[in-house]
Amino acid sequence: MIEAREWEQEQERLSEVSAKLEDRIGEIEPEIEGLNEQAVDIRRKFWEEVSVSTSTNEDFEESVYSIEQQEALLSERERSHQNKVRKYHKLKRLSESPYFGRIDFREDGTGFAESVYIGVSSFVDNDGLEFLIYDWRTPIASLYYDHSPGRADYETPNGSISGKMELKRQYQIRDRQILNVFDTSDTIGDELLQQVLGGAADNRMKSIVATIQKEQNAIIREDKSRMVIVQGAAGSGKTSAALQRVAYLLYSQRDRLRADQVVLFSPNPMFNGYVSTVLPELGEENMKQTTFQEYLERRLGQAFALEDPFDQMEYVLSQSSDPGYEARLSGIRYKASSGFLQEMQRYVEGLERGGMKFRALTFRGRELVSAERMRELFYGYNASLRTANRLAKLQEWLLAEVKRLEREERYAKWVDEGLNYIDTEQYEEAYGELHQERHVFEFSEQYAAARARLNGTRRLDEGDFDFSERQEAWLRKDLAREAFEPLKRGVKRMTFVDVTALYMQLFDQEQSPESDRVSSEAGASALPPCWNEIGRQTRAKLERGELYCEDATPYLYLKEMVEGLRSSSDIRQVFVDEGQDYSAFQYAFFKKMFPSARMTVLGDFSQAIFTQSTELSGPDSPLVHLYGAADTRVFRLNRSYRSTREIVGFTKALLPEAADIEPFDREGAKPLLIGAESPKQKAELIAAHLKQLQAEGFDSIGIVTRTAAEAREALEQLAALGCQDLKEITKTTPEFKKGTLILPVYLAKGVEFDAVLIYDASANAYNRESERKLFYTACTRAMHRLTLFCIADPTPFIDNADLSLYDSAAAAQ
Ligand SMILES: Nc1ncnc2c1ncn2[C@@H]1O[C@H](COP(=O)(O)OP(=O)(O)OP(=O)(O)O)[C@@H](O)[C@H]1O
Structure with a gap:
């Protein structure tokens, strides 16, 4: 003070x-x-x-x-x-709230210290000379985030400026009254951060503009690299920093970047709503927000029924007794891998020499152009042409051919018959069209007549206009045109390329029964376990007009590589949140789809809960290779701001790779493990605990389950026990509401609650090593309280957590 x-x-x-x-x-x-x-x-x-x-x-x-x-x-x-x-x-x-910070800075060589007040935008006095408030994104404002009082410097477009920071002050202001002022010696005073973090969770994300931390500021202001990768612990402020970064870029590049040239890929549609208020709060327009699934639906949804990642997740979590389970899992992993991506790239190149698949053009059950003919033409073009260029030539040829056939078809029997069923509307149209032509005709007739008169000659064609003949010709043309329209549209959309057969062909190679892993034809990569079964499953699904979630991106990638890519060069900045959940394919896709964009990928490999996942920053990371190491900058965030010290202490013991996470120093109750003897008793204990938390004033509570089926069960049990206002969150819920939510872990990604209740932390529920990260992700959603319920033994995942890290309570009999 x-x-x-x-x-x-x-x-x-x-x-x-x-x-x-x-x-x-x-x-x-x-x-x-x-x-x-x-x-x-x-x-x-x-x-x-x-x-x-x-x-x-x-x-x-x-x-x-x-x-x-x-x-x-x-x-x-x-x-x-x-x-x-x-x-x-x-x-x-x-x-x-005009400003939240102030620094007094004496630039070297000047004899005075300037007081710089910092707020969400600049405000200049009427004389136009004095900045009463500096926008937090101005170069000088970075001093506030990066330095403590003492020697300090900041970057400007014209170079670095050094000096001495003589004061650093923070304010809490409401209704034009100062509520609190803190002078700080720290980079950003802990007191203010303590207050902010001690507050309650919201159903909307908040801007962190007043308390951005130095390591976050570096991410926000980085503007040299094509690719920015942030590997950050749960709750370390990745999403928060990403949104501040969007606001920063919109400001610092305001002469060349518009909000609609920035796109954020979110983990699920609900998340869009969750983060949608931050930019407007900062005075900026919102960027485009979407999910990758929405994009896939737009591109493939008409041709296939697509499985979404959540249904895939449900399968992985709950169908382990399915005979095809192991193969499916192996397929999911393989189809997301860099190995498959390389295989696909080799395959597409190979298509220039052989193996292309076409679909014959048919009309009224008749084959107009056979697949064989197309193949001949395709491989007859100049061998130096790429596949997409050859297809463009073939497409041109096909369109001309279709038009020729359409002209021939005007005198086909079905057209003769069609003429008998012409309705008045069509007649009127024909009349109208011909009437228009008649004007032209009449004009040229008059002209010819005038010339004839002048020359004293007689025209040979004078008076030979036969209206009914012309009308019939017009109608025949129209009937044929209409009937050929879908065919032409198809050719324009390249439906003559059999992408499905091309995709299936990738799985044609048989794996010898004695070997689980054999080299592929090209010899560079190995086939995954259960290869033959993976091929069988993939083909069967495609034949039903469906696509597994793991097939959708590789399928689209193949389609785009073969047919020529439709890219969005208008997009300048792409942000990918929860980046660990995207496959090597998806990243290759982003690069091709947004050729003029820079990328920021934020994620946490410790929260890689989907079977397909990508390490963000290791030597094997496909992300680092995407634009090359020289154009890539990797940031690490190890400090967790979301959870209390006690909760972080417990959660970091759940995963070996989480060992170096540091909690922000905020105290709270230890996590609590409550044991029950039966499902019924567990439900009663949860209901009682819920009431207790509500009585304590927590109004954002998450009951986190493993699967959607478990969430439904929880809802029914707790409602039967008289718990009120429970809200079940499913993959179709449009947005998060405040209150007590019941939801599966994969829908809780990226969000947080005052209190989290792990609905079933029994050894029975969480025991497969592959689900350790799932459990970790569930626990790390908690800000102030974490309570775990189990029947009999708790999950072995907590074996490494020292008993001092949590409290236990057995049910009172
Ligand atoms: N500098 C900061 N000042 C105030 N609050 C912060 C700061 N950084 C992070 N937080 C808060 O910490 C919480 C977690 O932040 P955020 O959701 O951005 O983390 P995350 O790294 O994306 O987490 P996860 O990986 O678990 O989704 C949020 O409540 C956010 O407001």
Whole structure:
């Protein structure tokens, strides 16, 4: 705390700045309202003011010009309106809490220290000279995040500036009143962070702008590398830093980066809502948010029923007795691997020499162009042409061929018959079309007649226009055109390439029964265990018009590699959260899909709960290879901000690789393990504990289960025991609500709760080594309290947790 006198001075300054903000808002407000009315007015009068005249060419041009002018004027007004509105909202936001930090910095060579007040955006005094508030993203503001009082420097576009930081101060301000002021010697004062982290969880993520940590700031401001990888412990602020980074980039590159050129891939649709308020809170427009599954659905959803990652997860967790289980798991791993990616790349190259698969073009049950003919043409093109280019040539040929066949078809029997069923509408259309032609005809006829008169000759074709013949010809053409339309559309979409057969062909090679692992044809990679069964499962699924989750990306990759990629070069920044859950294929895909983008991938290999997963930063990481080590920067975050010291102490004992995680120093109760004797008793204990937590004031509680079926069971049991307001979260729930949620671990990814209850931590439930990370992920969702329930023995995953790390309670009989 600071002295009373200083506090008073700070309050005085705050009041002054607030008053200036109010004045500025007062100046802009009428303008905003005026602009609003103007825009509506111009739109309303738009068509009144432009009279469209088509009587002469000049008139018509005049009208078009006038419309264009009006439109340009309107767009300009709207743009300036939007800018003003944005400015207005920024001022409003500032007026609620103008700043959160201050540094006094004496630049070397100057005789005075400047006081730099830092807030969510800049505010300059009316004279235009004095910055009353600096935006947190300005170069000088980085001092606040990176240094303690003493020698300090910061980077600007023109080089480094050094000096001495004489003061570093933090504020908590509400309604223009200072609630708290802290002077700090630390990089960012622990006191403020303590307060922020001690607060309750929300159903929306919060901006961390006032308490960004030095190691997070480095991630936020990194702007040299093409690829930024963040491997960070659970709760270390990866998602928070990512969102701040988006806001930073939108500011620092405001002349060349728009919010709609930034895309964030989230782990599930609910997560989109969870993080959607952060950027607007920082005064920025939201970026595009999507899930990879949504993208796959858009690209493949019409052709196949796609399995989503959550159904795949449910299968992996609950169908271990299925006879094909081992093969499926082996397939999931293989189909996500760099080995399969390389195999696929070799395969696509090989298609230039042989093995292409085509689908014949058929029409009314007749084969128009056989697959064989297409193959001949394809392999007859210049051998130096790539597959996609040859396909483009073939496509051109096919379109011409289809048009030729369509012309021939006009006199086919079915068209003769079709003429008998022409309705009046079609006749009218034909009449109309011919009538238009008639004008042209008449004009040329008149012209020819005039010439004939002038030359004193007679035309041979005079008067030979036969309307009914022409009408029939028109109708025949129309019938054939309509019937051929789907075929033409198909050729344009390249449906003549049999991608399904091409994909299946990848699995054709038989594995010898005596060997589980044999070298593939190319000799560079080995086939995975249960290879033959993997092939059988893959083919059977495809034949049903379905795609396993693990097949969707490789399938699309193959399709794109063969047919030529449709990329989005407009996207400039791609963010991937929960990056450990994406396969090597998906990363190769991102690179191809967004050729002009830089990438930021955030994740935690300790939370790799899906069977397919990618190590983010090790030597084998496909991510590091994606753009090359020189253009890649890896950051590590080891400090966990989410959970209390006690919870972090317990969770880090669950996983050997979590050993070096440091908790932020915030105290709380030890995790509690409660043993029950029967499922019924377990449910009763959970119900009682829930009531106790609610009575203590926790209003964000997560009951985390292994599977969706278990979540349903939990809901029924607890509701029967009188627990109120329980909300079940399924993969189709559109957004998180505050309260007591019951959900499977894989849907709790990335989110947090005041208190987490592990619904079943028994040895029976969690015992397979492959589920250790699943269990770890569940426990690391807790901020303040973690309680685990089990029947008989607890999961062996806690064997390494020293008994001092948690409390145990057996059920009272
Ligand atoms: N610098 C910070 N100041 C205040 N709060 C922070 C800071 N960094 C992280 N937090 C808080 O810590 C919690 C965890 O942050 P976040 O969800 O971003 O972590 P994460 O690394 O993405 O976690 P996970 O991998 O478990 O999804 C959030 O409540 C966030 O607000």
